[in-house]
Amino acid sequence: xxxxxxxxxxxxxxxxxxxxxxxxxxxxxxxxxxxxxxxxxxxxxxxxxxxxxxxxxxxxxxxxxxxxxxxxxxxxxxxxxxxxxxxxxxxxxxxxxxxxxxxxxxxxxxxxxxxxxxxxxxxxxxxxxxxxxxxxxxxxxxxxxxxxxxxxxxxxxxxxxxxxxxxxxxxxxxxxxxxxxxxxxxxxxxxxxxxxxxxxxxxxxxxxxxxxxxxxxxxxxxxxxxxxxxxxxxxxxxxxxxxxxxxx
Amino acid sequence: xxxxxxxxxxxxxxxxxxxxxxxxxxxxxxxxxxxxxxxxxxxxxxxxxxxxxxxxxxxxxxxxxxxxxxxxxxxxxxxxxxxxxxxxxxxxxxxxxxxxxxxxxxxxxxxxxxxxxxxxxxxxxxxxxxxxxxxxxxxxxxxxxxxxxxxxxxxxxxxxxxxxxxxxxxxxxxxxxxxxxxxxxxxxxxxxxxxxxxxxxxxxxxxxxxxxxxxxxxxxxxxxxxxxxxxxxxxxxxxxxxxxxxxxxxxxxxxxxxxxxxxxxxxxxxxxxxxxxxxxxxxxxxxxxxxxxxxxxxxxxxxxxxxxxxxxxxxxxxxxxxxxxxxxxxxxxxxxxxxxxxxxxxxxxxxxxxxxxxxxxxxxxxxxxxxxxxxxxxxxxxxxxxxxxxxxxxxxxxxxxxxxxx
Numbered sequence: 132x133x134x135x136x137x138x139x140x141x142x143x144x145x146x147x148x149x150x151x152x153x154x155x156x157x158x159x160x161x162x163x164x165x166x167x168x169x170x171x172x173x174x175x176x177x178x179x180x181x182x183x184x185x186x187x188x189x190x191x192x193x194x195x196x197x198x199x200x201x202x203x204x205x206x207x208x209x210x211x212x213x214x215x216x217x218x219x220x221x222x223x224x225x226x227x228x229x230x231x232x233x234x235x236x237x238x239x240x241x242x243x244x245x246x247x248x249x250x251x252x253x254x255x256x257x258x259x260x261x262x263x264x265x266x267x268x269x270x271x272x273x274x275x276x277x278x279x280x281x282x283x284x285x286x287x288x289x290x291x292x293x294x295x296x297x298x299x300x301x302x303x304x305x306x307x308x309x310x311x312x313x314x315x316x317x318x319x320x321x322x323x324x325x326x327x328x329x330x331x332x333x334x335x336x337x338x339x340x341x342x343x344x345x346x347x348x349x350x351x352x353x354x355x356x357x358x359x360x361x362x363x364x365x366x367x368x369x370x371x372x373x374x375x376x377x378x379x
Numbered sequence: 380x381x382x383x384x385x386x387x388x389x390x391x392x393x394x395x396x397x398x399x400x401x402x403x404x405x406x407x408x409x410x411x412x413x414x415x416x417x418x419x420x421x422x423x424x425x426x427x428x429x430x431x432x433x434x435x436x437x438x439x440x441x442x443x444x445x446x447x448x449x450x451x452x453x454x455x456x457x458x459x460x461x462x463x464x465x466x467x468x469x470x471x472x473x474x475x476x477x478x479x480x481x482x483x484x485x486x487x488x489x490x491x492x493x494x495x496x497x498x499x500x501x502x503x504x505x506x507x508x509x510x511x512x513x514x515x516x517x518x519x520x521x522x523x524x525x526x527x528x529x530x531x532x533x534x535x536x537x538x539x540x541x542x543x544x545x546x547x548x549x550x551x552x553x554x555x556x557x558x559x560x561x562x563x564x565x566x567x568x569x570x571x572x573x574x575x576x577x578x579x580x581x582x583x584x585x586x587x588x589x590x591x592x593x594x595x596x597x598x599x600x601x602x603x604x605x606x607x608x609x610x611x612x613x614x615x616x617x618x619x620x621x622x623x624x625x626x627x628x629x630x631x632x633x634x635x636x637x638x639x640x641x642x643x644x645x646x647x648x649x650x651x652x653x654x655x656x657x658x659x660x661x662x663x664x665x666x667x668x669x670x671x672x673x674x675x676x677x678x679x680x681x682x683x684x685x686x687x688x689x690x691x692x693x694x695x696x697x698x699x700x701x702x703x704x705x706x707x708x709x710x711x712x713x714x715x716x717x718x719x720x721x722x723x724x725x726x727x728x729x730x731x732x733x734x735x736x737x738x739x740x741x742x743x744x745x746x747x748x749x750x751x752x753x754x755x756x757x758x759x760x761x762x763x764x765x766x767x768x769x770x771x772x773x774x775x776x777x778x779x780x781x782x783x784x785x
Contacts, residue, residue, distance in 0.1 A: 204691060205779045225695040232693015243688045243782075247390035257692040259383045308693070 151215060151311060151344055152178045152201055158209035159196050159367075170196045171207070172367040180311065183338045183345040185358035190350055193367040195316070198348045202235055202314045203227050232260050236305025238334075240317035242297040244289040244304075250276060250296075251285040254303045261308055268307070275303035279333065295326030302333055312344045313337060319354065331357050388706030391678065392713075398674060403714045405670030409663035410718025410758050411725065414750065416660060418726035420653040422744040424646055429743065431642040435512070439613050440636045441467060441599040441620070457632045461594040466623045467601050472612040474604045477506035478596030480586060486579055487555035488538075489546040495535075496578040497556055499586025499596075502526050509600055516580075521550035521565035528582050532561035535576040536569040543577075556581065557589045609637050668765040671710045675703060675769035686773055687781030696774040703770035704763050711762015715755050 159171035170193045178184050178201075186201075188194040199205040200212050203219050212219045214234065219227060237243075244253045251272055258268040276285050279299040289297055298318060305313055315334060319327030335357050337343045347358060355361045363370040392399045443457040459478075467476040481498035500510050502524055511523065516533075523533055538548040548554065552563045561581060570576055587593065603612045617635045626632060679686070686699055723746060730744045 199779050202691070204782070205777070225697070228690060228693050228695040228698075231691060237691050239688075239782075243684075243691075245387075245685055245688065247387065247394055252386075256689070260689075260693040260695065260698050304692070 148177075149180045150177050150213075151180045151182075152176075152346075153213040153216075154197075154200060154207075154210065155213065156210040157197075157200055157207045157212060159193075159200065159205070160208040170367050171200070173210070174200075174364075174367070174369055176201075176362060176369065178344065178346065180344055181338075181342045183335070183347070183357065183359045185347045185349060185355045185361045186364060187349055187352065187355055187361055188364035188370075192364045194348050194350075194364050196367075197364060198314065198316050198346075201346060202237060203231055228260070232257055233308055234310050234312060236308070236310040236313045238298070238301050238305050238313065238315040238318045240320035242289070242294070242301045242321070244297055244300055246289055249286045249288055250281060250292065250300045253289070253300055254307055257304060257308050263308075272303065272307055275306055276300070279303055293326070294322050295329060298322060298326070298330050299333070302330070306337070310343075312346060314346045314348070316348045317350070318347070319349075319351065384701050384705055385709075387702055388709055391682075391706060392709060395678075398677070399710070399713075402670055402674045402710050403717060406664070406667035406711060406714025406758065406762070407717040407721065409660060409665075409667045410715050410754060411721040412660040412663060412718075413657055414719050414722025414754055415725040415729075416653065416656050417750055418723055418744055418747070419729060419742065420649060420656075421747065421750075422726065422730060422742040424649055425743040425745060427645055427649075428642060431638045431645075436638060437603045437605075437607075437609055438509075438512075438638055439473075439599075439601040439603065439609060439616060440634075440638070440641065441601065441616065442597060442634055442636075444632045444634055458595045459597065459599060459633060461596060463620060463623065463633070464596060464599050466619050467599050467616055470601075470612070470616045470619045472604055472607045472615055473601045475505050475509055476599055476601040477501045477503075477509045478583065478599050479510050480583070480592065480595060480597035481578070482590060484557050484590070488544045488548055488552070491544045493544065493577065496574055497586070498578060498580050499583040499590075499592075500524055500580050502528055502582045502584070509602055516570075517568040518565045519568040521563070523565055524580060524582055525564075528564070529585050530559060530561045531564045531582065531585075532556065533565040533567060533580040534563055535567050535578045537573070537576045538563075539566050554579075559585070559589045561585075610639075613637055664761060667714060668711075668761050671707050671762055671765035672769060674710065675707045675766045676772070678706065679703065679769050679773040682773075683776060683781045683784040686776050687778050687784065690776075690778035691782060699776075700770045700774040703773050704766050707766025707770070708759045708763040711758040711760070711765070712755060714762070715758025718758065719751055719754055 154174050154176040157171055157174040158169060161168045161170060174197060186194050186197060196205075200207055203212065203214060206212075206220050214230065219230075222230065231237075244250075245256065248256065251269075254272040254275060255268050258271075263271075273282075273285065276282060279302060281296060281299055281303075284292060284296060284300075289300070292300065298321075313334065318330050318334070322330065331354060334345055334347070338345045345358075347354065349355070358375070360372060360374045362372050441459065441463070443459050461478060464476055464478045467473060477500075479498055479500045481496050483494055484497045485492045485494050486497070501507050504526060507524060516523070518533070519536065520539070521533075524531060532554060534548060534554070537543045541547050548563060548566070550563050550565060553560050554563060555561070556579060561579075567576075581589075583596070587595070601612075601616065603609045613635045617631065620633055620635070621628060621631060624632065689699060726744050730742045733742050
């Protein structure tokens with residue numbers, strides 16, 4: 132019953148301002164023995180569909196924890212995370228996994244490719260958990276790899292690829308289930324500047340050409356010019372928000 | 380889809396070759412032991428069945444109550460005599476009946492004494508044939524006991540070897556049994572069991588005389604008439620003997636058995652022995668399972684980060700669970716496959732060794748497809764069961780924690 136009413140509410144909500152992710156007074160507290168540490172302290176963020184948002188902050192600011200909330204990898208101690216208007220704390224672990232697989236594409240600093248699988252197999256991996264037909268998914272994965280210029284690297288293992296190439300495999304993998312949101316956590320952190328720039332350009336293109344919602348988490352101030360809006364985080368709180376463009 | 384769930388575990392197994400091989404060794408030893416035991420057990424049973432089949436279904440064995448393995452061995456307490464033999468002969472449905480008896484005695488030749496089974500067998504041609512058939516004797520040299528023989532002996536195959544008596548025993552040699560001189564008239568073909576191959580056969584009359592056994596006989600072999608149901612005749616014989624020996628039903632001091640019944644009692648004993656052995660071997664399989672479990676716990680630890688990645692990419696707990704269960708199942712299956720090959724190989728080698736040492740038809744090994752399939756399924760299950768706890772642990776990992784794991 133509750134879910135349904137949430138749903139109803141969200142529908143109204145969505146038509147109004149097109150919000151895809153909303154964090155309402157989100158707290159995250161870690162308990163270490165008797166010590167409790169508030170890593171997030173009442174965060175309020177709204178991200179609209181098709182927006183390119185950068186979440187910036189120094190290390191220890193809580194931005195990784197924040198990313199986990201936004202990526203529904205974790206549930207807040209207090210407050211609400213609404214994805215498409217649905218409160219994620221209402222879902223089971225399996226349902227959250229399903230939601231992540233369908234709606235969110237992750238790009239990590241460490242690339243996080245599975246070492247035993249080839250580039251193509253890595254890209255296909257998320258579709259296996261969504262029961263996509265073999266023919267469809269292979270076709271889709273090949274197309275994505277060709278788009279990022281890895282047509283001749285499809286059958287290579289991650290260890291045979293450069294950092295930039297691995298990250299492009301990871302981007303293809305993030306896109307395979309055609310998610311609405313791309314969540315990139317320090318995507319250029321392990322790359323040289325030219326590979327980093329290439330990756331950022333690809334993310335920009337996904338935003339401008341395909342209308343994907345991009346959420347970039349970084350400590351690198353150089354990257355923030357790619358974003359429409361920059362949210363500065365410090366000590367588990369939103370310090371300030373700067374919007375570059377008015378219209379999204 | 381199922382293919383995908385095998386691909387990842389298979390790659391992992393291949394990636395960590397040494398660990399995989401060690402895990403496989405743990406499981407394959409148990410499987411090999413079980414497969415070879417079952418195969419050898421079946422081989423033994425096959426051989427026994429064949430022996431009994433050569434005996435024929437139309438024969439009845441009558442002996443004093445006691446251990447069926449010693450049927451016919453004079454034990455002094457309860458005796459079967461020639462009078463009982465007459466009763467059996469007179470039972471309707473019985474065409475011929477013959478008596479024989481045996482005991483252990485010293486056989487002397489070339490100043491050597493060997494203690495072996497000495498049997499007294501009938502000299503009448505038909506009766507002798509019946510006994511010969513029932514005991515699977517075949518003459519290699521000379522002849523069998525004949526009508527009118529008295530102090531004549533037919534010896535088992537071992538006597539034809541120099542090592543047994545210090546000198547090869549040949550036909551028309553003389554041997555001493557219980558201080559009575561017997562002339563050797565024949566040597567038998569190799570039977571395969573040492574007690575048979577060392578035995579001596581003399582006419583019943585001579586036996587009763589030298590062992591002073593009166594009219595005692597140990598074993599009556601009866602042949603039923605053509606077309607008669609041997610188990611029905613067995614009941615008849617039992618009834619007649621009960622009347623003659625004056626015992627109540629259920630309190631018989633003798634046993635009337637068809638070869639089928641005898642075979643059943645053999646195989647039930649064999650089955651018990653086999654079950655005990657397999658039970659013991661099962662312990663080694665348990666150890667192998669623990670080995671798989673250990674490997675899988677290590678694997679979960681090593682791949683914690685991968686588990687986190689897959690969960691971030693949309694893998695549900697059940698997906699992770701399956702991946703690890705299949706991996707451990709594959710260890711079981713691989714161990715099972717190796718075990719089957721080694722186990723059957725071992726059984727085949729044993730069969731060959733027995734053939735060289737004792738002679739053919741002691742073991743008759745057949746490769747049993749249902750055993751192979753059953754073992755494969757069983758070993759896959761053992762592997763999967765061993766993987767349940769580690770896989771459960773893997774599936775329960777929180778994505779955030781496992782992604783952070785270095």
